[in-house]
Amino acid sequence: MIFAKVIGTVVSTSKDPNLEGKKLLLCKEVDHTGKPLNSYHVAVDAVQAGEGNFVLISYGSSARMTELTKNAPIDAVIMAIIDEVQITDPAKSAKKGTSEV
């Protein structure tokens, strides 16, 4: 799974029939501190996410393991909306502080 922020919607009329009725969201990958990385993903929304949400994306064949995406030709699904990422390791949270400077 990767962390991402929802930044928009992809609108498409000609698509695979199994994608009908599914929301395609444009997401920008972020690290566990929420810092944007230069990587964009189009993912199917399985949890009613919206623009601005901090989410978890599952990718690859695992992305088809939800009721919504079972038979769909997809390789990325938003499977959780994150409330908070709590870094419990003191060494890592210290590292986070320095990387933000």
Next chain:
Amino acid sequence: MKLGKVIGVVWATKKVPQIHGCRLYVVQPILENGQDSGQPLVVADPKNIAAPGDRIVFVTNTDAAQAFDTGFAPVNASVVELVDDIA
């Protein structure tokens, strides 16, 4: 399978039903000597095996879903063992 250390917890109220009740951790992959190896990733813990600070074994890719009783969950990595010691 790889070794990792649980360095954080991901709190998410809204999740797909397949992973309800399953904790999500931030895990730093490590080598047997404890050294970091690559970037932290998110790992699911379907059997509630781990806690923050623990050294664990996790599986990735398609096999990650096999850690769930249903064999059906949209996850890319799952905790499968809590490491007591590496001798």
Next chain:
Amino acid sequence: MFLARVKKKVVATEKHPAYHGKRLFVVKPVYPDGREKGTDNEWIAVDYVGAGIGDIVVCGGAPGVAKEVFDLELAPIRTLIMAIVDHVDYRDI
């Protein structure tokens, strides 16, 4: 999945049976604003939604996807064009 622009068509006569009757395109990944990502970044993708050269499309694929889409026993196919993009509404961060 990723956004890409359809650049060229791949023409071939000798094909693996799984590729019979399928259109192949050269696609280049793009940023949401349409800029291409790097010069040496391109993929070959199987189209089954009727894409054409110049279209912005949604591409992707994972083990097993092509097998299901085309209902084949064996499908040595990875990247698919699964949707043609009308437009992208977004606000970058």
